[in-house]
Amino acid sequence: MILFSATILFLIGLYAVMVKKDLVKILLGIILIQFSAEIYLVLLGEKMGSTVLIEMAVAILLIAIVARIYDRFETMDVTRIRELKG
Amino acid sequence: MIVLIVLLMIAALIVIESRSFSISLTALATAGILVAAILWLAQAALPAILQLAAVPIIIFILARALSHRPKSDPPAEKEIIPTVASLVFILLALISNYYLFRSFPVNLPQPSALHEIRIMDWIGAGAVLIAAIIGALALMRKEEGEKKL
Secondary structure, eight states, X not given: OHHHHHHHHHXXXXXXXXXXXXXXXXXXXXXXXXXXXXXXXXXXXXXOTHHHHHHHHXXXXXXXXXXXXXXXXXXXXXXXXXXXXX | OHHHHHHHHHHHHHHHHOSOHHHHHHHHHHHHHHHHHHHHHTTOHHHHHHHHHHHHHHHHHHHHHHSXXXXXXXXXXXXXXXXXXXXXXXXXXXXXXXXXXXXXXXXXXXXXXXXXXXXXXXXXXXXXXXXXXXXXXXXXXXXXXXXXX
């Protein structure tokens, strides 16, 4: 049952990352995927808390990168952020 | 357990589909607390407690970093109040969870079992976290040179 919930959570996060165009929604989807990975790790027997700290670090860095992208492009729409393409 | 999982699915869908930033953040906090509860029920006490501690930090940094708007569209007070309210809600949820967990036996490592704790693992994770916070602060800081340009 827990595995099922982690899988559904992963799929919801993946849906956000693949479909949504707003950077914040994509970021929240990645955080949901991190939650599901955490549940998977606990199911696999990893019961130390260090994975939670690393996930939090990754989330904080992603937030900072999104904030910098917003400062530079003044938009959260990924279709309008074109300078990184090519 | 089934109730927790259903609530987690609903919270995750609200996080993704809500058009309000405050509601998304509140749902994200709820999802994080529900994940902590599931971890707790899976006999993983330490990750559950750390998850509970991580949720308000992530929410606070998200609210702090992403709630600003361009100068042409100043932030309305109506958007700030729900964010503060959601933070208060998260704090209340954490306090209530703390008292809830205190009433149950906690399977934290005993001092006699310290050799089982991978200390290097913790040091590495702590270093990554500190590096991430420093990097995030550096990334979010507005550069003076960029302003002059």
